[in-house]
Structure formats: structure tokens, C-alpha cells
Amino acid sequence: xxxxxxxxxxxxxxxGLDTDNEWPSVVRERLVSYGLLGLYVFVVWFPIYYILITSxxxxxxxxxxxxxxxxxxxxxxxxxxIFNNRPFEMYTLNSLIVASTTTVxxxxxxxxxxxxxxxxxxxxxxxxxxxxxxxxxxxxxxLIVPFFQIMSQPPLIGGITxxxxxxxxxxxxxxxxxxxxxxVWIMKNYFDGVPESLDxxxxxxxxxxxxxxxxxxxxxxxxxxxxxxxxxxxxxxNEFVFALVLTSSEQAQTxxxxxxxxxxxxxxxxxxxxxxxxxxxLPGILFGLFFQRYIVSGLTxxxxxx
Amino acid sequence: MTESQHxxxxxxxKLFVPLxxxxxxLWIAGIIVYPTAKLLWSSLFFTNPITGAKEFVxxxxxxxxxxxxxxxxxxxxxxxxxWHTIVYVGFSVSISFLxxxxxxxxxxxxxxxxxxxxxxxxxxxILPYVMSGLMWRWMFQAQYGAINGxxxxxxxxxxxxxxxxxxxxxxMALIIADVWVFTPFIIIILLAGLQNVPEQxxxxxxxxxxxxxxxFWNVTYPFLKPSILVALTIRIIFDIRALxxxxxxxQGGPGTxxxxxxxWLYRTAQVFNKPGEGAxxxxxxxxxxxxxxxxxxxxxxxxxxxx
Numbered sequence: 001x002x003x004x005x006x007x008x009x010x011x012x013x014x015x016g017l018d019t020d021n022e023w024p025s026v027v028r029e030r031l032v033s034y035g036l037l038g039l040y041v042f043v044v045w046f047p048i049y050y051i052l053i054t055s056x057x058x059x060x061x062x063x064x065x066x067x068x069x070x071x072x073x074x075x076x077x078x079x080x081x082i083f084n085n086r087p088f089e090m091y092t093l094n095s096l097i098v099a100s101t102t103t104v105x106x107x108x109x110x111x112x113x114x115x116x117x118x119x120x121x122x123x124x125x126x127x128x129x130x131x132x133x134x135x136x137x138x139x140x141x142x143l144i145v146p147f148f149q150i151m152s153q154p155p156l157i158g159g160i161t162x163x164x165x166x167x168x169x170x171x172x173x174x175x176x177x178x179x180x181x182x183x184v185w186i187m188k189n190y191f192d193g194v195p196e197s198l199d200x201x202x203x204x205x206x207x208x209x210x211x212x213x214x215x216x217x218x219x220x221x222x223x224x225x226x227x228x229x230x231x232x233x234x235x236x237x238n239e240f241v242f243a244l245v246l247t248s249s250e251q252a253q254t255x256x257x258x259x260x261x262x263x264x265x266x267x268x269x270x271x272x273x274x275x276x277x278x279x280x281x282l283p284g285i286l287f288g289l290f291f292q293r294y295i296v297s298g299l300t301x302x303x304x305x306x
Numbered sequence: 307m308t309e310s311q312h313x314x315x316x317x318x319x320k321l322f323v324p325l326x327x328x329x330x331x332l333w334i335a336g337i338i339v340y341p342t343a344k345l346l347w348s349s350l351f352f353t354n355p356i357t358g359a360k361e362f363v364x365x366x367x368x369x370x371x372x373x374x375x376x377x378x379x380x381x382x383x384x385x386x387x388x389w390h391t392i393v394y395v396g397f398s399v400s401i402s403f404l405x406x407x408x409x410x411x412x413x414x415x416x417x418x419x420x421x422x423x424x425x426x427x428x429x430x431x432i433l434p435y436v437m438s439g440l441m442w443r444w445m446f447q448a449q450y451g452a453i454n455g456x457x458x459x460x461x462x463x464x465x466x467x468x469x470x471x472x473x474x475x476x477x478m479a480l481i482i483a484d485v486w487v488f489t490p491f492i493i494i495i496l497l498a499g500l501q502n503v504p505e506q507x508x509x510x511x512x513x514x515x516x517x518x519x520x521x522f523w524n525v526t527y528p529f530l531k532p533s534i535l536v537a538l539t540i541r542i543i544f545d546i547r548a549l550x551x552x553x554x555x556x557q558g559g560p561g562t563x564x565x566x567x568x569x570w571l572y573r574t575a576q577v578f579n580k581p582g583e584g585a586x587x588x589x590x591x592x593x594x595x596x597x598x599x600x601x602x603x604x605x606x607x608x609x610x611x612x613x
Contacts, residue, residue, distance in 0.1 A: 033412050040409055041426045044486065048429070050452045051441045067455030113330035122323050128331065135338045139547030139595050141568050142588030145581045146344035177337040184330060209319040238434035240550045245576060256436040260554055263440070270444055277437040284432040292425040295432065299491075300498035 048281075055079070055274035062271045078275035087250040091258035092279065098168050098254060099236040102175040106183045106232045109176075111225060114187025115213065119199065129188070136181040144245050147174060151246050170246045171254070175236040183228045189301045190224030191217070227298025230291050237283050255280040345592075349585035355578075367586035383562075383570075391566040393477060394552075395545040398484040403538065405485065406492025413493065414500040424497075431490035435550035442483035443555045446470055473563030476556050480564055483551050488544070492537045499533025500526070535606040542602075543595055567591055 054062055056074040082088045116122075117129050151174075152165040164170040198220065202212030218225075240256040247253045259280050262273035287295065318325075352363045374381030413424060430438065445452050446469040457463045469475045503526055511521045549568040552558065558565035558573065565573075567587065575584025 030417070033415055033417060037409070037412050037417075037423055041423065044427065044430055047438075047441050047445050047452070047486070048433075051444060054444065063450055065450070066459060067450060067452065069452070069455070109330045109333060112326040116323055116326040120323050122327075128327070132330075132334060135334060137543060137595060137599060138338065138342060139543065139588075139591050141547045141549055141571060142591045143341050143345055144572065145348055145575045145585045145588060146341040148576070149344065149348065149581065150341060173337060176333065177341075180330065180333060180337075208315045209322045213322075234432050238432075238436075240434065240436040241553075241572070244553075245572075256434045259434070259440060260436055263554070268443075270447075270450070273440060274444070277440060280437050281433045284434065285429060288429040288432050289425060292421075292428055295428065296424070296494050296498070299494050 051274045051277055054270060055278045057271060059271045078271045079279075082272050082276050082279075086258070086261075088258060088276070088279070090250040091253055091255050094168060094250075094252055095237055095254040095280075098171045098175065099233050101168075101172050102179060102236040103229050103232045105172070105176050106179040107225060107229050109180060110183025110187045110228055111218075111221065114184050115191050115217065115221075117184065117188045118191035118194075119196070129184075132181045132184050136185070140178060141241060143177075144241065147242065148245050165246060166248045166252050168252050171236075171239075171243060171252060174242045174246065175239060178239070179232040179235055183232060186228050186231075186298055186301050187221070187224055190221060190227075194220055223294065223297065224301070226291070227294040227301065230287055230294050231298045234284060234287060234295075342592075345585050345588050348581055349589050351582050353579075353581050355580070363582070367582045368589075371583060371586050371590065386562070387565050387567060387570045390477070390564060391546065391568075394480060394484070394564075394566050395542060397481045398488070398545055399538065399541045401481070402485040402489040402492055402541065406489045406537070407496055409489070410493045410496035410500060413497055427493055428490045430487055431494075433487075435487060435548070436554050438487050439483060439551040439554035442479065442486070442551075443470065446479045446555075470556055471560050473560060476560060476564050480552060480555055483555060484545065484548075487551065488541060492541065495533050495537040495540075496530065499530045503529040531606050535602060539599055539602050542598055546591060546595060546598075 050069070053069070053071045055078055056071050056076065057068075058073055058075050058077065061068070061073060117125060148165075150164075151170045152163055164173070194217065198216055199212060202216040207215060237254075238256060239254075240260070243252075243254045243257050244260070247257065255276070259273060259276045262269045262276060349367055350362060350364060351360045352367070353360050370381070372381055372384055373379070374384070409427060413420060413427070417423070446454075448454065448466055448468040448471070451469075453469070454463075454466045458466060467475065469479050507525045508521065511525050516524065547568055549572055552564060552566055552569045553572065556564045558569040571584050571587045571591070574580050574587060
């Protein structure tokens with residue numbers, strides 16, 4: 001009872017209300033807050049709901065009037081179709097390989113260098129860190145010309161294997177470009193929050209720098225690593241523009257491209273597009289529902305200084 | 307432990323800094339510095355679209371971009387697409403900022419189910435943008451779209467509206483989609499900032515009898531400033547460079563009425579195969595981006611990336 005009172009007390013305080021006599025207006029405030037948030041959530045989820053029901057409608061139902069907002073002849077035919085008529089398993093596989101490889105590279109390099117940037121005062125560390133952050137501000141689209149040129153011309157990077165154009169490697173290389181600076185920054189900020197006494201304790205216990213890092217620091221840093229990994233995965237999974245420019249066949253095309261391919265010049269195959277869109281959206285929805293905490297902490301650590 | 311193992315350990319420890327930072331720096335040099343240098347370099351060349359032969363043209367790409375082929379003082383395309391970009395970015399960022407601030411303030415209250423609400427609110431941002439763009443295109447579809455459906459079936463309009471066939475309405479549709487996608491980002495960043503406001507300051511303000519508005523302005527705002535800076539900077543930068551939504555929703559159309567810098571760049575470089583001019587526009591975007599960051603930094607008086 002008393003905790004309940006104090007919670008209401010805090011609420012009323014923060015709302016600036018008179019605690020003794022204005023209970024009804026506290027309740028009203030609360031209802032208004034819930035009402036507004038509820039309305040916002042409803043509006044935000046309505047388009048997702050609409051594309052979800054579209055994905056389960058038979059094609060004839062999608063293009064019939066009046067528009068129905070509740071499914072009656074629900075079918076999974078659209079999902080079956082896209083895997084049968086198009087190489088959707090390849091697109092999915094490409095997305096999985098590209099996103100997970102990028103994530104592994106980004107998390108490994110980001111964690112190692114993030115720790116060192118947090119702990120060591122080496123020559124030019126501030127300038128280096130700043131330039132890594134500045135790299136984050138380069139608008140990627142400005143770089144589509146050079147990336148396209150580099151990936152489609154054999155001589156420099158692809159000299160050994162030929163052109164990297166239309167390969168998963170091209171996408172992996174490109175996506176680390178988006179994500180690595182961000183990862184370094186998140187991990188640096190995360191390690192800044194890990195007390196240095198832990199490092200010292202490891203030294204006292206006779207660990208080498210590497211052992212201390214692996215055995216003592218890494219386990220503590222798990223939440224930061226999770227946040228970095230989830231964000232890197234989602235960013236790479238969702239990326240569209242560079243995949244559009246750097247790939248041309250199902251050898252390397254990812255799900256966002258596959259979804260966009262449902263749009264022909266005059267005609268859009270909405271039912272199948274909706275099904276493909278839901279598959280492409282799945283990791284985002286799942287990560288959002290189950291790892292929201294890590295996404296939030298990663299974003300705020302990466303973006304807002306501590 | 308043998309002597310040699312000991313010295314190996316010591317040697318590895320000495321190499322700790324270069325071994326941890328080195329790969330990242332090499333990677334970044336290869337994947338960022340090199341393409342950026344190549345961007346600047348490419349902007350100085352004209353590539354023959356048929357033969358592929360390159361010719362050094364100095365700053366002529368920039369001249370063409372800004373001034374056009376002669377005649378008028380400025381390139382009319384540049385003026386018009388810059389204006390579209392300003393409208394798109396300006397409306398999207400300000401609407402999503404105000405909306406995001408409102409929702410963040412509500413979510414910061416002591417409400418039950420706050421965690422779930424936060425989860426529900428965050429989802430649009432982590433869906434693939436291309437899928438969100440196509441979803442909104444489907445929503446705005448003239449015959450079978452949900453928006454016409456809702457408006458017609460509730461009797462608000464008598465005839466269906468072809469949203470994406472009219473320049474102004476298409477721009478409005480793009481802005482709505484953009485606000486839908488990116489408001490969650492603002493909410494998260496501002497919510498984190500709101501958690502930095504010390505509770506006691508509110509109590510003190512209350513004792514002083516400060517109004518709700520003055521409490522926001524004098525107590526909340528100063529603590530929120532760094533978060534506002536980050537939210538606005540990243541939002542603006544992202545909107546200038548984002549192609550996904552525009553490309554899948556309108557392709558810059560009808561005509562060129564929703565053509566923005568990003569779609570123009572893509573069209574010039576990839577579709578029309580003029581990498582030199584595309585690169586020149588890329589350089590302009592780069593300069594404008596850094597300029598905007600500098601201005602925001604001045605306004606909010608704090609470096610965005612200070613440790």
C-alpha cells in the first residue's frame with residue numbers, strides 16, 4: 001500500500017499536481033497519456049497490419065473492392081509462391097551470409113579497438129578516434145560512384161579473383177564501411193563505463209594483457225557486444241542502396257532487392273510483394289520484440305555521449 | 307612457465323595496441339579513405355558513356371551541376387532538386403522531432419507497461435526501409451490502398467485520390483513515410499536524454515512554483531540539449547542521403563516533382579551513366595553535410611562526439 005502511495009506521490013509530484021485533493025486529475029492525466037500513446041501505437045502498427053493481411057490474401061481478394069481490413073479467406077499461398085517461382089531461398093541465404101559475416105567482422109574489430117581506444121593513450125589516439133567518427137558522417141550514397149568503380153574494376157582489390165561486382169564479398173566489404181565506425185564508438189563508450197580496477201585486478205592476478213582482456217574484460221562487456229552485434233546485423237540485413245548498385249543476380253542479391261523486384265513498371269504484384277516484405281521484415285520485428293533493450297542501449301551509447 | 311613463453315607473452319603484450327587498433331585502422335583506410343579520395347578524383351573526370359574513355363575536365367562537372375549548360379544563371383534542375391530536398395528534409399525532420407519529443411515525454415512518465423509501449427514504438431525503425439517504402443506505396447495506392455479505403459469507407463472523401471500522381475501529394479506521402487520510419491529513432495535518443503535529468507531539479511522547480519512550460523524550458527531542455535543535437539544531426543544527415551524511401555515510393559516522380567539530391571545522384575551516376583557528374587554531386591553532399599553538422603554544433607554549443 002505504502003509503495004503504491006509513494007509511486008502515485010512521485011507521479012503527482014512530477015506532474016506538478018496537488019497530492020492531497022486532486023486524485024481524479026491524476027487519473028485523468030494517466031488516461032490521457034495512455035490514450036495518446038495508444039493512438040500513436042495504433043497508427044504506427046496499422047500499415048504493418050495492412051501489409052500482413054495483404055500477404056495472407058488471395059490475389060483476387062487483394063484487387064477487389066471495397067477494401068477489406070479483416071482477412072476472411074486467409075491463405076499462405078503467397079509465401080509458397082515466392083519460394084517456388086523465385087529464388088527466394090537464395091535471397092534469404094545471401095541476406096543471412098552477408099549480414100552475419102559483416103556482424104562478425106564488425107564486432108571483432110570494433111571490440112578490440114574500442115577497448116584500446118578506451119584504455120590506452122597512444123600516439124594520435126584522439127585524432128584517430130575523431131577521424132573514425134568523422135567517417136561515420138560521410139553520406140554513404142555520395143560514395144556509390146567510387147564503390148561501384150572499385151567493385152566492378154578487377155585491378156585493385158579484386159585482382160586475385162576478378163571483379164567483385166555481384167558478389168557477397170562486395171556487400172560484406174561495403175557494409176563494414178557503414179558499421180565499423182559505429183561499432184568502435186559503441187564499444188569505446190561501453191568500455192569507458194567498465195571500471196579500470198578490473199584491469200588492474202587482472203594484472204595483480206598475473207594475467208597478461210591479452211589474458212586479462214579475454215578472461216576478465218570480455219565477459220563484462222557482453223551486453224555492449226550484444227548491442228553492437230544486433231545493430232550491425234539489422235543495418236546490414238536492411239541495406240538496399242548499395243545492394244542495388246553492387247549486385248545484379250540472385251548470386252548476391254539480398255532480400256530488400258528481392259522485395260523491390262516485385263515492382264514492375266506499371267504493375268505491382270502486391271500480394272507476393274507483401275509476403276516477401278514480411279520475410280524481409282522478420283528479423284527486425286523479432287529483434288525489436290525480444291532485444292529492444294540492447295538496441296536502445298546500443299543506440300544511445302553509440303549516439304549520445306555518456 | 308618457461309623463459310621463452312614468458313618473453314613471448316611480454317612481446318605480445320607490447321604489441322597489444324597495434325594489434326587491436328591496427329586492423330580497424332587498415333580496414334577503415336581501405337574502405338573509407340580510399341573511396342573518398344576516389345570520389346574527389348572521379349569528380350574531375352568526364353566518362354564517355356559509350357566508349358568508357360575518361361577525360362580530365364577539372365571542375366567542369368561542378369560547373370555543369372551548379373550552373374547548367376549555359377543560358378540561365380543557375381542550373382534549374384539544381385535549384386529545383388535542392389528545393390525538394392529542403393522541403394523533404396525540413397518537414398520530415400521537424401515533424402518527426404516534435405512528434406518524437408511528445409512521445410518521449412509521455413514514455414518518460416511513470417506508466418505501467420512502459421517497456422511494452424517502447425517496444426511497440428521502436429519497430430518501424432528496424433524494418434528494412436525498402437519494405438517500409440513499398441508498404442507505404444501500397445497504403446497510398448490509388449485504387450486498393452488502405453488510405454483511400456479508410457477515407458472512402460468512412461465517407462470523408464467521395465472520390466479516390468491518386469496520391470502518388472500529384473507532385474505535392476506525393477511529396478506529402480514521402481514525408482509521412484519518412485516520419486513513420488524515423489520518429490522511433492528520435493524517441494529513443496530523447497528518452498535516453500530525459501533519463502539524465504535529475505529528479506530533484508523538478509522538485510525544486512515545483513517548490514518555486516514554475517509552470518509546466520517553464521519547467522520544460524529551464525529544467526528539461528538544458529539536459530536534453532546533447533540528445534537533441536545528436537538526434538537532429540543524424541536525422542538530417544540521414545534524410546539528405548537516404549534514397550530507399552524515395553526510390554521505391556515515387557522514383558522522384560511524378561515527372562521530377564519529388565526528385566531529391568539522393569535520387570538525382572543515383573539517376574545521374576547509375577541510370578544515366580555519368581559517374582563524373584554523380585561524383586561531383588557526391589562531393590557537394592559531403593560538403594553540405596559537414597556544413598550542417600558545423601552549424602548545429604554552433605547552435606547547440608557542444609561537440610557531438612566528445613568523450
